[in-house]
Amino acid sequence: MEQLVKELVATLGAWLPAPHAALFAGLGEGSSFSGAGLWRVEHRDAIYVLRRWPAAATSQRLDEIIRLQRHLAAANLAVAAPLALADSPEKFVHTHFGANAEFWTLSPWLAGVADYWTYPRAARLKSALRTLADVHLAASSHAPPDANGGPRTARSPALQKRADRLAALQAGDLAELKSYVTRGPASLTRELAFHALAHSERALPRLSHESHRWREESLPLQWVLRDVWHDHLLFTEDRVTGVLDFGAVAVDSPAGDVARLLGSLVGDDEAAWQLGLDAYASRRQLAPDELAAARFFDASGTLLSAMNWVHWLYRDSSSLGPNVDLPAAHRRLERLVSRLRSLASV
Template sequence: MAVKQQVEELIYALGHWLPNPRVAQFCGLGEGSSFSGAGLWRVEHGGQVYVLRRWPPAAGKGCHINRITWLQRHLAEAGLPVATPLQLLEDPESLLFSITSKVSGEREISTWTLTSWLPGVADYWTYPRPAKLKAALRTLADIHLAATSFNIADAHGKLRVARSPALSRRADRLATLQAGDLAELKSPVTRAPASLTRELAFHALAHAERALPRLGHESHRWRDEPLPLQWVLRDVWHDHLLFTEDRVTGVLDFGAAAVDSPAGDVARLLGSLVGDDEAAWQLGLDAYASRRQLAPDELAAARFFDASGTLLSAMNWVHWLYRDSTALGPNVDLPAAHRRLERLVARLRSLAPT
């Protein structure tokens, strides 16, 4: 898409929330966002700062995006550090709008939202402190508590005890890897040109092969284990948590939010922030429990969420880098991808028996 055409699309989108959108200033956020036709833009308008988001075409299908946007507004109105989605000027009952267009002869839906800007920096890895870790887990617990009163839900959105959809999917994926997909992943890596990332991929595959039997066996329990389910974030990790000194001032990206076990969020956040540091895990769990108690089964599930998530995330990156790069898009940041895989491989070592 030409730059001029992209700018006109951004102005048209912004005009659904703000008057006189042509005076706005836009700046792309993140690799591939600026003029790629999809992504995030920082918007300055009338002395205020916002984030304009164009959701991927697949995300615009159905009404899930509408539910999670209202969830985000519900949490923001509860006083949590979550960006507030704005209501449309012409329809205050709506937080999003969609444009239908034809791309290569096919109908495509582009869905847009505008939210407030959140202050802070995702700097825990650079400046890790116990106070920041405790603030992160307390904020997560507060989000989970506030989400229980969210009254716009799908057919299964109310609090209940049932099987975790995420753990069921993980059990299936682990079984697929054991049944031969792990061996198939080795072929494209072997054919790829030599590089440091390729060596990392080989290490990931080797560690995964050793860890798979144990995790595959444990998955049989967690596939059918009943756990408390509610709306959760599902993608809460280091880069989605903003700090101002030791305070959490922003929780970003609700695109993966769904009904599942809060234990998955706890595992995702702790595994991302502190890795295998057991003392830090306990500090974080205690901070979370000071707001919301985790039942014994939830605590055990968090450990499996973490271990299985580490292995499957590493295999996803090997798949995206060497077998199918379509999920990464044309503007993938390869050094950042290398760093992500490097962290996962370091954690995989602790899962694989020696």
């Protein structure tokens, strides 16, 4: 612990004077499943978040993420853009070279709590979807890294990957996952995994068939968040005051974000889905094919997320890291199984 504090103080000094005066508190250990390290930093009269990025991060990838964050923050959205280094105002990442390169960023603290599930109100749902639409509108003017600026229409990379993954599950991966779960120790989580496999097996033929269309469908593409869900939206009363975690951003269809957020917040509540879609449309219209894509994003994402958790829990736990919070993982899988049950009955 003493060595960690020394490392945090030394790292903080890349941005702030007198870093030894700061107070540190760990955030999200065992609950983010991202491999990142997060610390709340109190320094003088301000609060920050210090982030150590996952080992898989690269300087090029961080540059993409930070440029988008700064673009959105400049549009007065509830996004915390990383701060510039004290001695390099054009740089935002501190790199520590040890056995492996480590990348660190420091961002302002955003007020609010990710507590929609505790206080699910219509006003909050509307605020969430309007905020997402505002993020998409602002992001549409941010040039993709592989195009000459602005949004474009093409096949969705995410939907192509999902079609491939569904096909692989149908071709034998699902049966292989079942064999790993069967060999696991008896537990409530293993029973939950068996339920996930059974529901997925029933839903898989229909979704795999539908994926043929979405593999080839052209959709509007632009920068999107890709991991916008309950825990990444902060609320102050009924207003969104923070959008967190840009680690998964990429150029893809905004329909994927709409599906990810609505599925996370309201599950299979059709009336709430419509309320959220209407709120989103009050800022940014979704074309009919985007609306249809959102439904497939949601259904396929539910099944594939459940299978990912089964994979991580029973076949390869390396993605979860050594300090995984197993009760939290169980709760995540439990929510997915509840939705799979409805999906399998269609």
